Each structure stands twice: as C-alpha cells, then as structure tokens.
Amino acid sequence: MQNFSFYNPTRIVFGRGAIGRLAELIPAEARVLLTYGGGSIKRNGVYDQVMAALEGRIAAEFGGIEPNPHYETCMEAVEVCRRLGIDFLLAVGGGSVLDGTKFIAAAARFEGVDPWSIVVERAPIREALPLGSVLTLPATGSESNMNAVITRVNVNQKRAFSSEHVIPRFAILDPETTFSLPPRQTQNGIVDAFVHVMEQYMTYPAHAPLQDRQAEGILLTLIEEGPKAIVNPSDYDARANIMWCATQALNHLIGCGVPQDWSSHMIGHELTALYGVDHGQSLAVVLPSVLRHQRAKKAEKLLQYGQRVWGISEGDETARIDAAIDKTEAFFRSLGVKTKLAEYGIVEGIEAVGQRIEERGAVLGEHNDIDRTEVDAILEACR
Amino acid sequence: MQNFSFYNPTRIVFGRGAIGRLAELIPAEARVLLTYGGGSIKRNGVYDQVMAALEGRIAAEFGGIEPNPHYETCMEAVEVCRRLGIDFLLAVGGGSVLDGTKFIAAAARFEGVDPWSIVVERAPIREALPLGSVLTLPATGSESNMNAVITRVNVNQKRAFSSEHVIPRFAILDPETTFSLPPRQTQNGIVDAFVHVMEQYMTYPAHAPLQDRQAEGILLTLIEEGPKAIVNPSDYDARANIMWCATQALNHLIGCGVPQDWSSHMIGHELTALYGVDHGQSLAVVLPSVLRHQRAKKAEKLLQYGQRVWGISEGDETARIDAAIDKTEAFFRSLGVKTKLAEYGIVEGIEAVGQRIEERGAVLGEHNDIDRTEVDAILEACR
Numbered sequence: 001m002q003n004f005s006f007y008n009p010t011r012i013v014f015g016r017g018a019i020g021r022l023a024e025l026i027p028a029e030a031r032v033l034l035t036y037g038g039g040s041i042k043r044n045g046v047y048d049q050v051m052a053a054l055e056g057r058i059a060a061e062f063g064g065i066e067p068n069p070h071y072e073t074c075m076e077a078v079e080v081c082r083r084l085g086i087d088f089l090l091a092v093g094g095g096s097v098l099d100g101t102k103f104i105a106a107a108a109r110f111e112g113v114d115p116w117s118i119v120v121e122r123a124p125i126r127e128a129l130p131l132g133s134v135l136t137l138p139a140t141g142s143e144s145n146m147n148a149v150i151t152r153v154n155v156n157q158k159r160a161f162s163s164e165h166v167i168p169r170f171a172i173l174d175p176e177t178t179f180s181l182p183p184r185q186t187q188n189g190i191v192d193a194f195v196h197v198m199e200q201y202m203t204y205p206a207h208a209p210l211q212d213r214q215a216e217g218i219l220l221t222l223i224e225e226g227p228k229a230i231v232n233p234s235d236y237d238a239r240a241n242i243m244w245c246a247t248q249a250l251n252h253l254i255g256c257g258v259p260q261d262w263s264s265h266m267i268g269h270e271l272t273a274l275y276g277v278d279h280g281q282s283l284a285v286v287l288p289s290v291l292r293h294q295r296a297k298k299a300e301k302l303l304q305y306g307q308r309v310w311g312i313s314e315g316d317e318t319a320r321i322d323a324a325i326d327k328t329e330a331f332f333r334s335l336g337v338k339t340k341l342a343e344y345g346i347v348e349g350i351e352a353v354g355q356r357i358e359e360r361g362a363v364l365g366e367h368n369d370i371d372r373t374e375v376d377a378i379l380e381a382c383r
Numbered sequence: 384m385q386n387f388s389f390y391n392p393t394r395i396v397f398g399r400g401a402i403g404r405l406a407e408l409i410p411a412e413a414r415v416l417l418t419y420g421g422g423s424i425k426r427n428g429v430y431d432q433v434m435a436a437l438e439g440r441i442a443a444e445f446g447g448i449e450p451n452p453h454y455e456t457c458m459e460a461v462e463v464c465r466r467l468g469i470d471f472l473l474a475v476g477g478g479s480v481l482d483g484t485k486f487i488a489a490a491a492r493f494e495g496v497d498p499w500s501i502v503v504e505r506a507p508i509r510e511a512l513p514l515g516s517v518l519t520l521p522a523t524g525s526e527s528n529m530n531a532v533i534t535r536v537n538v539n540q541k542r543a544f545s546s547e548h549v550i551p552r553f554a555i556l557d558p559e560t561t562f563s564l565p566p567r568q569t570q571n572g573i574v575d576a577f578v579h580v581m582e583q584y585m586t587y588p589a590h591a592p593l594q595d596r597q598a599e600g601i602l603l604t605l606i607e608e609g610p611k612a613i614v615n616p617s618d619y620d621a622r623a624n625i626m627w628c629a630t631q632a633l634n635h636l637i638g639c640g641v642p643q644d645w646s647s648h649m650i651g652h653e654l655t656a657l658y659g660v661d662h663g664q665s666l667a668v669v670l671p672s673v674l675r676h677q678r679a680k681k682a683e684k685l686l687q688y689g690q691r692v693w694g695i696s697e698g699d700e701t702a703r704i705d706a707a708i709d710k711t712e713a714f715f716r717s718l719g720v721k722t723k724l725a726e727y728g729i730v731e732g733i734e735a736v737g738q739r740i741e742e743r744g745a746v747l748g749e750h751n752d753i754d755r756t757e758v759d760a761i762l763e764a765c766r
C-alpha cells in the first residue's frame with residue numbers, strides 16, 4: 001500500500017426529510033447566499049423545502065449556474081457575495097452547482113489579481129467562504145470532496161482545481177429529491193460514479209485489498225441498483241443506494257494508498273469543452289476505449305474486475321479481458337448512454353483533444369504514458 | 384436504507400514515516416500533554432520518533448494508562464491538564480490510550496460536578512480538549528471515532544460513552560509501529576476489528592447493499608491478511624491492511640443506514656469487568672454464541688455471510704448457517720484466540736453478567752430481545 005492522507009470532514013445527513021435539518025447545520029448568524037442551477041428546484045419542491053427549513057435566513061439567491069459551470073457566471077456570484085457581505089454559501093443542486101459554488105467560495109476570498117489563476121496556475125487557496133449543500137443529482141461526489149471543475153467560455157477551457165478549503169461543511173442527501181430527475185441525468189450520474197470508481201481502481205495491484213473490495217462494492221451496487229431507478233424513478237431504495245454509491249465513489253476513500261488513472265476524465269473534459277457532449281456521455285465513450293488501449297498494463301486488474309464484478313471465469317485471459325471491457329460498455333448502453341463518438345455527432349477534428357492536452361504539458365495514466373499520440377489512438381478507437 | 388448522519392473529520396496520515404508529520408498537525412502554540420500506556424512506546428522507538436518530530440513541543444507526559452483504562456487514572460491526568468494549562472492531548476498507543484485520552488479530554492472541560500456522570504448518566508459533553516493520536520495497535524477504531532470505554536475500578540464497571548467533541552483531530556497510522564506488538568495483541572486486535580464489523584453487519588437485510596459489501600470487504604481482508612501478520616510480524620503490507628481494516632471497521636461508515644447489534648460487545652465488557660479477560664478474547668467467546676442463539680433472526684444475513692465471506696454454497700440452509708458460524712469460530716482459534724469461557728478459567732458465577740446488564744435496564748440486540756434470560760443462555764452455550 002502506498003502512503004496516503006485522508007481527510008473528509010463533510011457531515012452527511014441522509015434520508016427522507018433530511019432537508020428539514022438545514023437550520024441546525026448553518027450558523028444562526030450567517031448571511032447565506034443560496035446558489036442553484038436552471039431552476040428545477042423551483043419545480044420539484046426542493047426550493048420550497050429549503051425555504052421552509054430556513055425561514056427567512058436566506059440573504060440572497062443566485063440561480064443560473066449552468067452544467068459545466070462557467071467562470072463568467074461564478075464571477076457574477078462573487079460580486080454578489082462581496083456586495084452583500086455573504087459569509088455562507090448553500091448550494092442546492094447537482095455537481096455543477098456544487099462545483100460552481102466551490103469556485104465562488106474560493107474566488108470570493110482570493111487575494112490574488114485574477115481568480116482564474118486558481119484553476120490554471122494552481123494559485124494557492126488560503127481560505128474560502130464556508131459552504132454546505134443540498135444534493136439533488138447523485139453523480140460527481142462533489143458534495144463531499146475537495147474537487148471542482150470550471151469552464152471558462154471565452155477561452156473554451158474546462159479545468160479542475162482542488163482545495164481542502166472548499167470541502168462542503170455538510171451535504172444533505174434526500175433520495176426523494178432525485179425522483180423527478182430527467183432520465184438522461186440519472187443515466188449520466190450512474191456512469192459518472194461508475195467511472196470515478198474505475199479511475200481509482202483499474203490500474204495495477206498495489207497490495208490494497210480493502211480498497212479494491214470497497215471499489216468493487218460500489219461497482220456491483222451501481223450495476224444492481226442503477227437499472228431499477230431507470231425502470232422505476234420513484235424506487236426509494238434504488239435511488240438511495242445510487243446516491244450513497246455516488247458519494248462514496250469520489251469522497252477520496254477508495255483512492256487511499258492506490259495508484260490512479262484519471263485519463264478518461266481528462267480526455268472527457270476536452271470532449272465536453274470542444275463538442276458540448278454531457279460529462280457522463282463523454283466518459284461512457286472514453287473509458288471502454290482507454291481500457292482496451294491500456295489492456296496489457298491493466299491486465300491483472302481487468303481479470304480481477306471481470307471475475308469479481310461481472311462473474312467472468314471462463315476462457316483464456318484475452319477472452320476474459322475482452323469480456324470484462326465489453327460488459328462495461330454494454331452496461332453503459334443498457335442505461336441508455338451511447339458509447340461511440342459518432343453517436344454524438346463527433347466525426348471530425350478529434351485530434352484537437354490530444355493537442356490541447358499536450359499544450360497543457362499533461363501526460364496521462366497511472367504510468368504517465370498516455371501522451372498525445374496515445375490519446376489520438378484512444379479516440380480513434382471509439383469513433 | 385434507514386436515515387442516517389455520518390461525520391468523521393479525523394485526518395488520517397498513513398504509512399511509513401508518518402510520525403515525522405506530527406509537527407504540522409498540532410497547533411504551533413499548543414501546550415501538549417503526551418499520553419501513553421505501559422511504556423512499550425519507549426522500547427520500540429515510537430516515543431523517540433514522536434519526540435524528534437515535535438522537538439521540545441511536549442509540555443508534559445502522562446504514562447500508565449492501563450488496558451481498559453481506569454477512570455481513576457484518567458482523573459489524575461485531568462488534574463495535570465488543569466495544573467499545567469494543557470490545551471492539546473496527544474495519545475500515543477492503542478485503543479485504551481485513545482479511550483482514556485478521550486475521557487481526559489472531556490473531563491478536563493466538563494462543567495458538572497462529577498465527570499463519571501459523562502459515562503453513567505450520559506451527561507452532555509459540551510466541549511473537550513482537542514486531541515490527536517499516533518496509533519500503535521490496530522483494533523478498536525478509536526483513532527477516528529467518537530466512542531470510548533472507561534472502567535471505574537471502585538465500582539467495577541466498564542462503560543462506554545460517545546461524543547463528537549472527542550473525535551481525534553488526526554490519527555497517524557504507521558504500520559511499522561505494529562511490527563513489535565506481542566502476538567496476543569495482534570490476535571486480539573484482529574478479532575476486535577472483525578467483531579466490530581459483524582456487529583454492524585450481522586442483523587437483517589436493510590436494502591443497504593453497499594454497506595454490506597463494505598463490511599464483507601473488511602472481513603475478507605482480515606481473514607486473508609491477519610494470518611500473514613501472525614506468521615511474519617514484519618510483513619508491511621499485511622500490517623498495513625490490518626491497520627486500515629481496523630480503522631474502517633469502526634469509523635461509523637459501515638454502520639450508516641443499517642440496523643446494528645452490539646450485544647457481543649456489551650456482554651464482553653461485563654466479562655472483562657468481572658473476570659479480567661482481554662477485550663478481544665471476550666468477543667471471540669461471545670460472538671459465535673450470540674450468532675448461534677440468534678440464528679433464526681439473523682438467518683438471511685448468515686447465509687449471505689457464509690456465501691460471500693466463506694464461500695459456503697453447499698448444503699441446506701441449516702447446514703450453511705452452521706458452517707458459517709463454525710468458520711467464524713475456527714478463524715478466531717486459528718489466530719490463537721480461544722473461544723470458550725472455561726479456556727479462560729471462567730467456570731462459575733456467569734449469571735452475574737446478565738444480572739449486571741439487567742440492572743442497567745439494557746436489553747440487547749437489533750430487535751431489543753436479548754434480556755437477562757437470553758444472556759444466560761448465550762453464556763451457557765459458550766462454556
């Protein structure tokens with residue numbers, strides 16, 4: 001096992017009626033800015049529940065944080081924070097609202113000249129506004145981790161940053177808030193969580209059998225429970241299990257002490273920035289192709305994954321690895337998520353993805369061996 | 384899945400050399416009391432590593448916290464804290480040092496008349512001294528949870544308390560510190576962690592498949608790695624895996640949203656209080672007997688456990704449940720831990736255990752159906 005640090009102080013309040021506990025989770029004297037996205041929370045009753053729980057304690061609202069939240073939008077919210085003396089942010093929504101709110105939290109207290117440097121130059125974040133969340137879309141794990149991904153429209157860049165200062169103080173997870181999700185968001189969320197697990201698990205053995213089993217446990221549960229929620233969107237237990245899986249998939253726990261390979265996410269971010277494909281869709285395309293391309297280096301874990309997650313024990317190693325990857329892709333398709341670039345209308349110019357990754361000086365994969373040429377090959381294979 | 388809250392802010396620093404990071408984990412201006420047990424840390428080099436890392440930042444030391452830490456001993460340390468204006472506690476040792484230090488932390492800031500009321504009357508803990516730890520014995524999970532067990536000698540009581548205020552700020556886990564553990568402590572620690580998992584897992588199905596798999600993952604890993612550490616005490620990876628399993632076994636995670644049955648611990652505590660049997664030994668005796676006694680009510684989970692943890696798929700349900708429980712007991716014995724009361728010289732007076740539990744008004748088990756009569760039967764069956 002590799003050395004590691006683990007720190008996750010987010011208080012999780014999980015279950016039916018959990019929004020009713022909001023009042024005790026936010027400091028009584030706080031000036032709260034409520035942040036949200038496209039307004040679904042006003043249609044599905046979540047906004048009303050939040051308002052009822054907080055009874056006039058919201059100082060202001062900031063809606064309109066878009067999927068793949070924009071730097072430009074977030075900076076408007078930063079201005080609101082400064083103008084109104086906001087000292088607590090309450091993000092109500094999915095991963096994009098969370099990520100945008102994390103950037104707002106850091107930028108509002110950033111002492112440098114340009115907060116975008118947090119993202120592109122990894123400028124140190126020394127403090128941030130405290131934030132909490134009511135999660136309505138299980139997918140990114142952003143509700144209890146230190147990560148966020150921000151898109152700057154005028155330079156067409158989608159980039160990640162990390163800081164302990166932006167870990168949410170609390171996350172309210174009420175599975176009932178997810179009953180009304182559009183099917184596409186449910187599907188994308190399951191794929192996103194599944195791929196988060198794979199990127200921390202599908203590398204090479206590192207004498208970390210508990211982390212392997214924790215990862216496999218999430219994958220098996222998503223495979224069992226995901227389809228139930230798609231068939232019956234109001235299946236409480238299926239929704240609850242997916243929600244808890246998505247949080248556990250990226251709360252830093254399963255990545256403790258093991259090598260990681262975030263190449264699917266890095267390539268996927270470029271596809272989203274360039275072509276506007278949903279984040280979950282980009283991952284459903286890229287992950288199977290990364291696995292096929294890296295199959296020799298990931299062989300031991302692919303065999304373990306095939307056996308433990310998909311019950312594959314027949315055939316020689318080549319056949320078992322083929323089957324494990326095919327099952328993965330078929331699972332995404334069974335959820336209703338397409339897995340080829342052409343199915344999203346992406347047919348030309350994909351060499352731009354590798355080019356942009358190269359321009360940033362990034363080399364991907366657990367062995368740091370996926371450069372521009374390899375990225376081209378990976379994308380060529382999932383046309 | 385049941386509603387739940389989860390909160391675990393302990394920062395884990397794991398691996399070789401982790402003690403060297405102590406200085407950055409304790410506030411620079413803190414007046415630190417170092418607490419420890421019987422002095423093994425002075426023989427195995429851990430004390431020297433701590434002193435080197437903190438370079439003169441220890442204000443005072445308090446050694447001699449015994450196994451099943453005594454209220455009386457802890458109150459001496461409270462006096463030291465008050466006299467010297469201590470404002471940070473650093474516990475270096477195993478679960479007993481941790482638990483004792485948690486009580487010291489709470490008692491030093493307790494505003495009522497008698498700090499023992501924290502334990503017996505559940506007097507509210509409103510604040511506590513901050514504490515951190517260097518763990519040297521993986522077993523109790525106390526390094527990252529809110530629980531502690533304290534024994535008051537003059538009334539011969541061993542009792543638990545819980546408070547978020549006593550969750551350690553950090554836990555340093557260096558597997559190398561466990562190489563020199565006496566075999567009995569290694570054995571007991573593995574049993575303790577195993578039983579912690581069972582008490583959160585072995586009840587009835589609650590639509591919580593991820594929590595089940597997280598629990599099974601710890602059990603499987605302890606079964607694989609435990610014997611390796613017993614054969615080769617300096618096997619780093621085995622020690623590392625056991626250490627991480629013991630933390631995960633009782634950091635509140637696997638208990639999220641599921642019913643729990645702490646009857647083995649409750650009965651075991653009485654055996655320790657009355658007969659001085661080690662905590663791990665008491666559990667190795669009681670758990671198999673609880674499982675046999677409650678087998679009808681735990682049947683579904685016992686079958687799942689037999690299948691997934693022990694690979695038992697042959698025979699009818701009765702035979703499979705028998706086999707699952709027998710395998711559990713055999714595992715404890717294979718580690719070198721005896722599983723019958725008589726093997727610890729306990730032959731008479733065991734009805735006192737049920738009597739003491741009844742006097743406290745406690746009824747045990749996930750169905751609240753294990754009263755004094757049932758406790759008698761459970762103990763009768765493990766003579």
